[in-house]
Amino acid sequence: MEILLLSAYHAPSHRRWVEGVAANLTDHSVKILSQPPRHFAWRSRGNSLFWAFDEKLAESRPDLIIATSMVDLAGLRGMVPHLTQIPTLLYFHENQFAYPNRGQRNDGNYGVTNLYSALAADRVLFNSPYNRRSFLEGARQFLSKMPDQIPAGVAQAVAAKSGVLPVPLANSLADPYPSRPDEGPLRIVWNHRWEYDKAPATFFSALERLEKRHDFRLVVMGQRFRKAPPVFARMQDRLASRIDQWGYVEDRRDYLKWLERSDLVVSTALHEFQGLAVQEAVMRGCLPVLPDRLAYPDFFDDSCLYDSHPEDDEADADALAAHLDRLLADPKRTRELTRPDLSHLRWSVLAGDYEREITELVCRHRPHRDNVACEELTTN
Numbered sequence: 137m138e139i140l141l142l143s144a145y146h147a148p149s150h151r152r153w154v155e156g157v158a159a160n161l162t163d164h165s166v167k168i169l170s171q172p173p174r175h176f177a178w179r180s181r182g183n184s185l186f187w188a189f190d191e192k193l194a195e196s197r198p199d200l201i202i203a204t205s206m207v208d209l210a211g212l213r214g215m216v217p218h219l220t221q222i223p224t225l226l227y228f229h230e231n232q233f234a235y236p237n238r239g240q241r242n243d244g245n246y247g248v249t250n251l252y253s254a255l256a257a258d259r260v261l262f263n264s265p266y267n268r269r270s271f272l273e274g275a276r277q278f279l280s281k282m283p284d285q286i287p288a289g290v291a292q293a294v295a296a297k298s299g300v301l302p303v304p305l306a307n308s309l310a311d312p313y314p315s316r317p318d319e320g321p322l323r324i325v326w327n328h329r330w331e332y333d334k335a336p337a338t339f340f341s342a343l344e345r346l347e348k349r350h351d352f353r354l355v356v357m358g359q360r361f362r363k364a365p366p367v368f369a370r371m372q373d374r375l376a377s378r379i380d381q382w383g384y385v386e387d388r389r390d391y392l393k394w395l396e397r398s399d400l401v402v403s404t405a406l407h408e409f410q411g412l413a414v415q416e417a418v419m420r421g422c423l424p425v426l427p428d429r430l431a432y433p434d435f436f437d438d439s440c441l442y443d444s445h446p447e448d449d450e451a452d453a454d455a456l457a458a459h460l461d462r463l464l465a466d467p468k469r470t471r472e473l474t475r476p477d478l479s480h481l482r483w484s485v486l487a488g489d490y491e492r493e494i495t496e497l498v499c500r501h502r503p504h505r506d507n508v509a510c511e512e513l514t515t516n
Contacts, residue, residue: 137164137498140198140222144183144206146170148359149412150229153303157202160304160487161494169193180246184211198222200498205229209253223501225493226257228267229303230409233274235333244278251275255290259497260298264431267409268300301493303410304483309419313396316421322467323353323380324460325398325417327391330364333407340371341453342404342460347375350464355381355394358413395420399471400463404456405430406446418476425459427452436476 139161143154151170158166169192171183183206187193193216201219203209205228213219232246250271254260262268275291324343328334346352354375356368360383372382385391395401401417401424408430415435418424426432428441442459445451463470479485499510 137200137494138198139164139166139494140193140196140201141166141168142187142201142203142207143168143170144204144208145173145176145179147173149303150204150206152306152412153227153229154204156304156306156483157490160483161490163491164494167196167198180206180249181208184208184215187212188215200225200494202227202494203253203257205231205250205253207253208249210249210256211252213256223258223497224256225259225261225497226253228254228260228262228271228409230407231262231267231271231274233278234267234270234409235407247274247278251278251290251294254294254298258297258501259493260294261301261493262298263301263303263410264434265300266431266434268295268298299493301489302481302486303412304486304490305412305415305419305478305481307482307484309392309416310479310482313420316397316399316471318468318471320467321351321353322399322464322470323355323397324400324402325355325357325395325422326402327355327357327395327413327417328403328405329358330360330368332365333405334358335404335406335449335452336365337367338404338449338452338456339402340367340375341449342456343371343375345453345457346460346464347378349461352378352464353380354378355398357381357383357385357391357394360384392416392420395422398422399467400425400460402456402460403427403432404452408432411435415478415481419478421475423463423470423473423475425456425463427456435478435481440476 141154141157143150154168154170158168169187171179171186201222201224203224203226205226209224209226232250262271272291272295279286279290326339330336372379381394385394395417399422401414401422403411403414403426410431414424414426424436424440426436426441427444429444429446432441443455445455
């Protein structure tokens with residue numbers, strides 16, 4: 137089967153998923169078309185225009201199109217009519233209806249693009265139950281505020297053709313890793329984008345509450361942009377004596393080594409639809425410390441979660457500090473705690489689910505297709 141995979145905002149997490157699809161769906165030929173992860177506002181509206189005049193897409197006649205949710209699929213299918221004859225699967229890593237109010241992107245037009253694309257697709261998949269719930273509720277709330285001419289059942293139409301299928305983790309993350317030392321202070325890792333929607337100020341505020349009570353080491357990684365929140369510069373100076381690593385680690389192997397040497401991975405995110413950075417850290421032996429909001433309760437039990445106060449930074453920092461206080465008080469006991477098992481999220485486990493989604497969609501769209509997989513599906 138020939139698959140065309142469109143990635144309209146090819147950020148690192150999207151790129152890793154795209155490359156994982158191509159590498160793990162080995163029975164298919166996957167052709168990738170992507171656009172760079174910059175100029176967000178223009179990319180979200182202009183990706184369909186660019187591809188509509190792209191000879192590579194104009195000449196393409198795949199059996200299936202898989203598009204990330206940043207793709208303006210409705211606009212693209214409208215400008216390139218032959219694409220309407222090809223079954224299309226839209227994959228949501230995130231949705232713009234659930235972007236936090238304090239974020240830098242909070243324009244209803246982005247959510248409308250998501251919604252139109254979902255309506256134009258033949259099948260819609262979300263990477264977590266939270267992503268699906270927040271999208272459908274966000275669409276309902278947005279449409280309820282419009283003045284008139286709102287048809288009934290819009291969100292229901294998307295819900296009826298949607299499902300949940302997480303972004304798989306690399307199989308190699310389950311490989312054995314070196315054991316951590318039994319003694320010494322715990323090492324805390326924060327490995328998220330250096331942006332406001334990850335709430336770094338809450339994380340550092342919690343550490344300020346704890347720095348006189350406990351010894352701990354600190355690893356701060358994650359992707360950094362030109363304008364990082366100022367709290368990073370201030371806390372780098374204040375916590376200098378505790379820092380083992382500060383800043384983006386470009387080499388993947390070095391990045392994983394830091395995870396393997398750390399004990400706790402912390403998130404304070406206000407915007408998280410699966411939490412790949414946390415999940416990777418857990419696969420490499422870190423104990424997660426996470427707010428009980430967003431997608432985290434979909435993947436982790438209550439023992440890993442602290443009380444969430446997304447609209448109250450001080451209360452959020454207090455709750456995180458209280459959770460960390462218990463763990464830092466007895467490093468040996470904390471290191472002996474059982475880490476969550478995320479082995480079910482590996483590509484080797486989820487590839488079959490991806491394969492079934494693809495086969496069912498193509499066979500449903502072309503029931504008379506001469507394909508062994510379709511024949512087996514019909515027989516079963």
